[in-house]
Amino acid sequence: MPIVYRPKIELGLCLLQPGIERRDIDIHVFTLITSLCAVAAIIIPSTGFLQDPRIAEIFYHASKRSLNLYRAEDLKHPTSTSIAIRYFHSGYRHAAGIRPRLWHDLEDAIRLMQAMRLYDEVSYRNMDYIESQLCRRLFWIIFTADKSAGILNNHPIALGGELFEGVKPAEYSKDLDDQPSFPTQELGGATLSILAGFNFNNDLWRAAYSVLAHIESLRNRFAHHETGDDQASNIPGLEDFSRLTELYITFEASLNSLHPSLGAYHTLSLSPSTFHFGQNTDGEPLPRALAVQRTNLHVSFQCLRLVIINAFASTNGQSRVLGSSALLLQKIGIAKEMLYIVHSSSLETLRLNGESCVEKIRLVGAAILELIDQHPQSPLASTARQYGNLYPYILAHLESKACDSLVEDT
Known part of the structure; x- marks a missing residue:
C-alpha cells in the first residue's frame, strides 16, 4: 500500500530513536509513523517485533493520543497525512478484532476525503505534486475500503456511484520513485x-x-x-x-x-x-x-x-x-x-x-x-x-x- 511517502517514513522512524527531544518532533509525522507501526506490528509475525504482543497496542494508543492533541486543527486543514493516519487506525482495529466502533476511523477518513473533494480531479490542480499523488492513492484506497466494508461486512456503503456525478473522477497516481521496483524475467527484464x-x-x-x-x-x-x-x-x-x-x-x-x-x-x-514445459518451471x-x-x-x-x-x-x-x-x-x-x-x-x-x-x-x-x-x-x-x-x-x-x-x- 504505497500511501505514505517513503522519505517521510524514514524521518518518522528517526523521531522514535532514544534521545530525541520533544521540541524536535513533528507531531503530524510522529502520529503517522506510530499509526503505521501499530498496523505493521499487529500484522507482521511476532518475531519481527521482539516477541511482545503489546507493542502494536502501545503504538496505536500513542498515535491516538498524539492525534487528539491537534485534532481540531487537523479537521480544519486536512492533508494526505490526516487520512492515512485514520486509515491505519482503522486497519489496526480490524486486525486486532476490536468490534466496538470498528468503522469509526474509516468513517472519519471518508469524511475528510469528502471534505477535500478528492473524488474530483479539479481538486488536485493547486496541490503540491507529491501531496497530490498521495491524495490520489488515498482516495482510491478509501473508495476500495468502503466497498470492501459493504460487500464483505454489510457496512453501509458511503461512496456510491453518485459520488462522481457532474465531476471528472480522480485519476490514478503516478510513481514517485520512492518505492523499490523489482526486476522481472518477462518483458525484456523490465522492472x-x-x-x-x-x-x-x-x-x-x-x-x-x-x-x-x-x-x-x-x-x-x-x-x-x-x-x-x-x-x-x-x-x-x-x-x-x-x-x-x-x-x-x-x-x-x-x-x-x-x-x-x-x-x-x-x-x-x-x-x-519464455514459455516452459513442466520440467523447466523453476524460477526466482x-x-x-x-x-x-x-x-x-x-x-x-x-x-x-x-x-x-x-x-x-x-x-x-x-x-x-x-x-x-x-x-x-x-x-x-x-x-x-x-x-x-x-x-x-x-x-x-x-x-x-x-x-x-x-x-x-x-x-x-x-x-x-x-x-x-x-x-x-x-x-x-x-x-x-x-x-x-x-x-x-x-x-x-x-x-x-x-x-x-x-x-x-x-
Missing part, C-alpha cells in the same frame, strides 16, 4: 513497481461494485412487480441482461492485463520466447512485496466472484437463467481456484494481507459448507466435502484475531 498491483486492486473492486450496484438497481426496479399477476413483468429484459453481462465480463477481465509476476499462475509465461521466487500483492489480488477476485454470482442468482428471475447446477459448478470452481491461490502463497504472505484476507477465504469456505448441507445428494457434494475439509484447516493457521474475539463473545 515492476508496486504501484501497478495497487492500481489493479482498485480496478478490481470498482468493476465488482459496478456489477453489484447494477444488480441492486434491477432488484429495486422489479421489487414492486413481485406480487403482480403479470409474471413477465418481474423478470429483467434483454437490455437489462445485456448490460449486466457487459459489466460482469468487465469484472472477469479486470485482471487480464496483470503483469505475469502478479498473475494467478505466476510461473506461466504467455510469451513463446517473487519478491515479498509482489507476493503479498499477488495473493491479495487473487484472493479478492475469487471472493468477489462468489459474492457476484450469489447476488446474480438472488435477483428475481435470474436463478432460472443460470440454473442451480451451473451455480453449484461455479461455486466449486471458485473454491478450487481459491485453494490454488492459498496453496501457491506462503503462510507469511497470507498473514501479511491481514484480517480482510481471512474474511475472504472464510466466505468461500462457508459457501462450500452451505453447498454440502443443502445439496447432499448432488454429484458435486463429494468434491465439495474434499474442499470443505481444507478450509477450516487453512483458517486455523491464519491466526485471525477477529475470529478469536467472536469466539470470546459467544
Whole structure:
C-alpha cells in the first residue's frame, strides 16, 4: 500500500530513536509513523517485533493520543497525512478484532476525503505534486475500503456511484520513485513497481461494485412487480441482461492485463520466447512485496466472484437463467481456484494481507459448507466435502484475531 511517502517514513522512524527531544518532533509525522507501526506490528509475525504482543497496542494508543492533541486543527486543514493516519487506525482495529466502533476511523477518513473533494480531479490542480499523488492513492484506497466494508461486512456503503456525478473522477497516481521496483524475467527484464498491483486492486473492486450496484438497481426496479399477476413483468429484459453481462465480463477481465509476476499462475509465461514445459518451471521466487500483492489480488477476485454470482442468482428471475447446477459448478470452481491461490502463497504472505484476507477465504469456505448441507445428494457434494475439509484447516493457521474475539463473545 504505497500511501505514505517513503522519505517521510524514514524521518518518522528517526523521531522514535532514544534521545530525541520533544521540541524536535513533528507531531503530524510522529502520529503517522506510530499509526503505521501499530498496523505493521499487529500484522507482521511476532518475531519481527521482539516477541511482545503489546507493542502494536502501545503504538496505536500513542498515535491516538498524539492525534487528539491537534485534532481540531487537523479537521480544519486536512492533508494526505490526516487520512492515512485514520486509515491505519482503522486497519489496526480490524486486525486486532476490536468490534466496538470498528468503522469509526474509516468513517472519519471518508469524511475528510469528502471534505477535500478528492473524488474530483479539479481538486488536485493547486496541490503540491507529491501531496497530490498521495491524495490520489488515498482516495482510491478509501473508495476500495468502503466497498470492501459493504460487500464483505454489510457496512453501509458511503461512496456510491453518485459520488462522481457532474465531476471528472480522480485519476490514478503516478510513481514517485520512492518505492523499490523489482526486476522481472518477462518483458525484456523490465522492472515492476508496486504501484501497478495497487492500481489493479482498485480496478478490481470498482468493476465488482459496478456489477453489484447494477444488480441492486434491477432488484429495486422489479421489487414492486413481485406480487403482480403479470409474471413477465418481474423478470429483467434483454437490455437489462445485456448490460449486466457487459459489466460482469468487465469484472472477469479486470485482471487480464496483470503483469505475469502478479498473475494467478505466476510461473506461466504467455510469451513463446519464455514459455516452459513442466520440467523447466523453476524460477526466482517473487519478491515479498509482489507476493503479498499477488495473493491479495487473487484472493479478492475469487471472493468477489462468489459474492457476484450469489447476488446474480438472488435477483428475481435470474436463478432460472443460470440454473442451480451451473451455480453449484461455479461455486466449486471458485473454491478450487481459491485453494490454488492459498496453496501457491506462503503462510507469511497470507498473514501479511491481514484480517480482510481471512474474511475472504472464510466466505468461500462457508459457501462450500452451505453447498454440502443443502445439496447432499448432488454429484458435486463429494468434491465439495474434499474442499470443505481444507478450509477450516487453512483458517486455523491464519491466526485471525477477529475470529478469536467472536469466539470470546459467544
